[in-house]
Amino acid sequence: MKSVEIKDLTYSYNGVDPILKGVSLSLDKGEYVSIVGHNGSGKSTLAKLILGLLPFSKGTIIVNDLELNKKNLQTIRNKVAIVFQNPDNQFIGATVEDDIAFSLENMNMPREEMISKVKEYASKVGMLDYLTKEPSYLSGGQKQRVAIATALVRNPDILILDESTSMLDPNGKSEILSLVRRMKIENPNLTIISITHDIEEAYNSDKIILMHKGEIVLTCKPIELFKNRELINKYNLKVPFVVELKKKLQELGYNVTDKNTLEELGEMIWQSK
């Protein structure tokens, strides 16, 4: 079953120069997809369009077999959740519990159910001890964890991470990424679209979509992309550590073509003479 299908989507903020030029893509249910590309390539715009936050005139977006239009807007929004970049600007409630409850209030959930859900999801993201804390007492990573809770508490089919880790310190970053991975294991049907500059994260996803100047250049498995030196140089991408290591080993004359993770390479290194 397809989770998101986009056909020939064109969008422009000012009506003159388009930021998206005929984008088409299709994502399967439960996929972890990374969208990479430089600033201004239209990644974030694409995310906002999927949520129906921007009005578009050309192209179609189909989420969960429903076409995105005025009638289906609220239904689709209930199935798509997003975590934005700036932790401060998406914290709506006065305290952690109010913020998580805000999502539920919008769904018109009865209060008793809300109380248990707030507790459940706060503990899932490890913020149970901070329920009554105000955002000014939380670190960026903690705020982002709350943001993930507020997104997941609505039980979405699709989770979009719009550069969610880019304003965090390395600790906060790895915290959020491991949290997302854990959530993915808990709910394998969750489709995750991660818009990211973090090449390590992209390397660990199921699929990479490379965008450049409003067009999708490439959709493939991460390993395929990083095999292609020409593309990497052309779009000035960083190379993940594993790929770099593989290349170095290859230059030293080792046969590493079928080894793609750090563990496999490690095995090989300590076993070699």
Add this chain to the structure above:
Amino acid sequence: MNNLTFGRYVPFNTVVHRLDPRNKILMMILLLVSIFFRVSTWSTALILTGFQFLILIGIMLLAHVSFKSLFKSLSMMWILILFLMIIYIFIPNPAYNADHIAFHIGNYAVNYDAFVQAGYIIFRLVMMIMITMILTSTTKPMDLTYALEWYMTPLKIVRFPSHIVAMTLSIALRFIPTLLDETQRIMKAQSSRGVDFNHGGLIRRVRALISLVIPLFVSAISRSEELSNAMEARGYDPYGKRSRYRILSFHFVDLVGFVFVVAIFGAMLTFLILDKKYMNVDFIYWIFHAKPNF
């Protein structure tokens, strides 16, 4: 920035903190009104206000409201006090007793009554500040907005969007600390570029302030856009049906507090009504004049 400490919420777990915010607002209004009841004789007025003052001191002690921050806020009031003094001294009032002349400024006679009058007004203003301080330092701003929303619900009949107003208010409150941080950051950034916020004449300072205000507004607007996106993405529909996470509840303590305040209010009201005709509690007059004149 330090001025903002006045009346800021201080988390304690006292009876006053636990009261229903709706009840607290109502009680505050009753107390405020009762302070401004005016009785005819000075001594009666003094006794009644003194009585209220003691009650307020008692509530402040009960609610752990800091007297230090009260004095701090009073120290900001001295301009007002000076202003009131000047007004009362230099505006002639036929009601003043012509015998009570304190001193002359040129040909103008300054009456003792003017000082008493001004002092009385200032005293009541201080009590007003005490009451609002008790309210704001024992009630979370969010609870206040919920209470205001509750009071605005009858307006729904005339299609007044009270829940939207409450949401706007609560978001404004939520973003005050964030914007203060932002202000500090922009100030530092501009200072490092050579803007001087602390020295120079008025015009220079205002100019310096512009370099703070404009970036602050720009960032606030872009923030609000992101915020509205986040709210919409989380399914917020201002006109849709929403359930409530926070529920205000009226407990027995609230009833006790309310009865207490109504009793004070009622007592003051009785004095006000009966004052002239029947109840001359002019104790001080009796004490100082051997022969009472009634």
